[in-house]
Amino acid sequence: xxxxxxxxxxxxxxxxxxxxxxxxxxxxxRDPEEVxxxxxxxAYRFELPIVAAxxxxxxxxxxxIALGQYGGLGVLNLEGLWTRYDDPADIxxxxxxxxxxxxxxxxxxxxxxPVKAELITTRLEQMRESGVTVAGSLSPQRTKEFAKAVVDAxxxxxxxxxxxxxxxxxxxxAEPLNLxxxxxxxxxxxxxxxxxxxQAALHLMRTGAAGVLVGFGGGAAHTTRTVxxxxxxxASAVADVAxxxxxxxxxxxxxxxxxxxxxxxxxxxxxxxxIACGADAVMIGSPFARASDAPxxxxxxxxxxxxxxxxxGERVQIGSVGTLQEILFGPSRVADGTMNLVGALRRAMATxxxxxxxxxxxxxxxxx
Numbered sequence: 001x002x003x004x005x006x007x008x009x010x011x012x013x014x015x016x017x018x019x020x021x022x023x024x025x026x027x028x029x030r031d032p033e034e035v036x037x038x039x040x041x042x043a044y045r046f047e048l049p050i051v052a053a054x055x056x057x058x059x060x061x062x063x064x065i066a067l068g069q070y071g072g073l074g075v076l077n078l079e080g081l082w083t084r085y086d087d088p089a090d091i092x093x094x095x096x097x098x099x100x101x102x103x104x105x106x107x108x109x110x111x112x113x114p115v116k117a118e119l120i121t122t123r124l125e126q127m128r129e130s131g132v133t134v135a136g137s138l139s140p141q142r143t144k145e146f147a148k149a150v151v152d153a154x155x156x157x158x159x160x161x162x163x164x165x166x167x168x169x170x171x172x173x174a175e176p177l178n179l180x181x182x183x184x185x186x187x188x189x190x191x192x193x194x195x196x197x198x199q200a201a202l203h204l205m206r207t208g209a210a211g212v213l214v215g216f217g218g219g220a221a222h223t224t225r226t227v228x229x230x231x232x233x234x235a236s237a238v239a240d241v242a243x244x245x246x247x248x249x250x251x252x253x254x255x256x257x258x259x260x261x262x263x264x265x266x267x268x269x270x271x272x273x274x275i276a277c278g279a280d281a282v283m284i285g286s287p288f289a290r291a292s293d294a295p296x297x298x299x300x301x302x303x304x305x306x307x308x309x310x311x312x313g314e315r316v317q318i319g320s321v322g323t324l325q326e327i328l329f330g331p332s333r334v335a336d337g338t339m340n341l342v343g344a345l346r347r348a349m350a351t352x353x354x355x356x357x358x359x360x361x362x363x364x365x366x367x368x
Contacts, residue, residue: 015232015233015235015236015237016233016235016236016367017233017234017235017236017264018234018235018264018265018269018270018273018274020233020235020367020368021235021273021276021277021365021366021367021368022273022365022366022368023272023273023276023348023352023363023364023365024352024363024364024365024366025351025352025353026352026353026354026363026364027353028353029350029351029352029353030349030350030353030354030355031350032343032346032347032349032350034350034355035346035349035350035354035355036355036356036357037049037342037345037346037349037357038357039258039280039281039357039358041157041189041191041210041211041258041280041281042157042189042210043189044073044133044156044157044189046071046072046073046133046281047070047071047072048070048071048072048328048342049271049275049279049280049281049282049345049357050067050072050073050271050281050282050284050328050341050342051072051073051074051075051135051260051281051282051283051284052064052067052072052073052074052075052283052284052285052288053075053262053283053284053285053288053302054075054076054077054078054080054136054137054159054161055077055080055285055289055300055301055302055303056077056080056081056082056088056092056295056296056301057285057289057294057295057296057299057300057301057302058285058288058289058294058295058296058300059074059075059076059077059288059295060076060082060295061076061082061123061126061127063288063291063293063294063295063324064076064127064132064135065126065127065130065132066293066324066325067288067324068127068130068132068133069130069132070324070325070328070329072328073133073135073157074127074132074135075135075136075137075157075159075283076123076124076127076135076136076137077136077137077303078115078120078123078124078136078137078138078146078150079115079137079138079139079142079303080303081110081111082119082123083115083116083119083120083123084111084113084114084115084116084119085113085119086119091110092295092296092297093297094106094110095107095110095296095297095299095301095315096296096297096298096299098315100315103314103315104305104306104311104314104315107301107305107306107315108306108307108308108311110306111306111308112308115142115146117146117149120136120146120149120150120153121149121152121153123136124136124150124153124154124155125153125154128153128154133156133157134154134155134156134157135155135156135157135158135159136150136155136158136159137159137160137161138150138158138159138160138161139160139161139162139303140160140162140177141162143160143177143182144177144182147182147186151186151187151188155188156188157188157189157190157191157210158186158188158189158190158191159190159191159192159213160177160179160190160191160192160193161191161192161193161194161213161262162193162194179192179204179207179209180206180207180208183207183208183209184208189210189211190208190209190210190211191209191210191211191212191213191258191260192204192207192209192211192212192213193212193213193214193215193260193262194213194214194215194216194262194263195212195213195214195241196214196215196216196232196237196240196241197237197240197241198240198241198243198244199244201214201240201241201244201245201259202244202247202248205244205245205248205252205257206248209257210257210258211257211258211259211260211280212241212245212257212258212259212260213260213262213283214234214237214238214241214259214260214261214262214263214279215232215234215237215238215261215262215263215264216230216231216232216262216263224304224312224313226312227310227311227312228312232263234261234263234264234265234274234277235273235277235365238259238261238274238277238278238279239277239278241259241278242259242277242278242279242361243278245257245259245278258280258281259278259279259280260279260280260281260282260283261274261277261279261281261282261283262282262283265282265283265284265287266284266286266287266338267287267336267337267338268337268338268340268341268344268345268348269337269344269348270282270337271284271341271344271345272344272345272348272349272360273365275345275357275360275361276360276361276363276365277361277365278361279361280357280358280361281357285300285302286300286318287327287338287341288324288327289318290318290319290320290321290322290327290338291320291321291322291323291324291327292320292321292322292323293323293324294320294324298317298318298319298320299315299316299317299318300315300316300317300318301313301314301315301316321333321334321338321339322339326339326340327339327340327341328340328341328342329342329343330343
């Protein structure tokens with residue numbers, strides 16, 4: 001790929017966002033009813049290639065159970081309000097009523113309450129009793145501290161999610177998490193990320209992860225680009241990591257690591273484009289935060305919004321458009337791609353002649 005000269009001392013390559021590309025129909029079309037949106041990671045099969053982001057405005061234990069019953073995977077934030085407070089209902093109500101000028105400071109105070117291992121156990125057991133696949137998320141910084149509590153509670157899938165996660169974190173302050181050793185010793189599949197480049201993804205795949213998150217998450221509530229100058233155009237990032245998956249399959253003798261797009265996915269068309277670029281599934285936050293039954297009460301925020309030292313996110317009001325079921329399956333009452341996400345994906349696949357998610361990864365795209 002040809003580099004672009006930014007200035008005499010710096011060159012960079014052109015990268016593309018989902019808004020920069022479009023899916024091209026093929027010579028064949030299908031009926032949407034003939035399309036399967038199912039995917040499988042490790043021993044777990046899901047009817048929807050949709051993973052809910054572990055964000056307190058998106059997933060409560062009840063919301064994770066509901067999404068699991070609909071065929072998706074809900075991931076609970078195990079450093080969130082549900083593992084800090086016995087009943088976070090009053091806290092969630094207060095967050096929805098905060099003045100924007102004081103929201104960050106007050107949320108920092110709320111999240112200063114320590115995470116309690118016994119509440120991790122309680123929440124995961126509640127999800128397990130419902131019969132859905134149980135998934136919980138920790139940041140790399142807290143994984144060693146709480147991993148045993150998570151596994152002992154019977155989690156099916158473990159997610160290690162941060163702004164960016166590397167296979168080789170170097171620290172002079174404390175012994176960092178050895179991802180390869182940790183994943184090897186764990187009895188459950190691990191999804192890890194985010195990452196944004198071919199090389200970083202390849203190193204994460206070599207740790208033994210079952211899935212890799214592409215992107216930095218956060219989406220509508222994320223200000224990492226403004227605060228740190230760090231960002232990634234998602235179409236290029238997903239395609240690069242899909243390339244790493246292909247090469248790792250050759251290197252490992254056929255081991256397939258799932259690619260999950262995590263960021264800049266706000267509407268149904270973004271889901272289709274992410275899969276077209278090579279993703280096996282998507283992790284989404286803001287579309288689910290718009291559910292009338294979401295815990296955020298019409299507001300959306302991520303873990304970066306209440307960082308005690310350097311907040312890189314904000315609480316944003318995004319409103320509600322319908323129930324979780326309507327957001328997934330319709331009927332849609334708007335024409336902007338925020339409702340009936342699954343129906344839109346089925347129609348995109350049918351319009352281009354594909355009936356399986358893995359096949360749809362091969363669809364032609366153009367730069368628009």
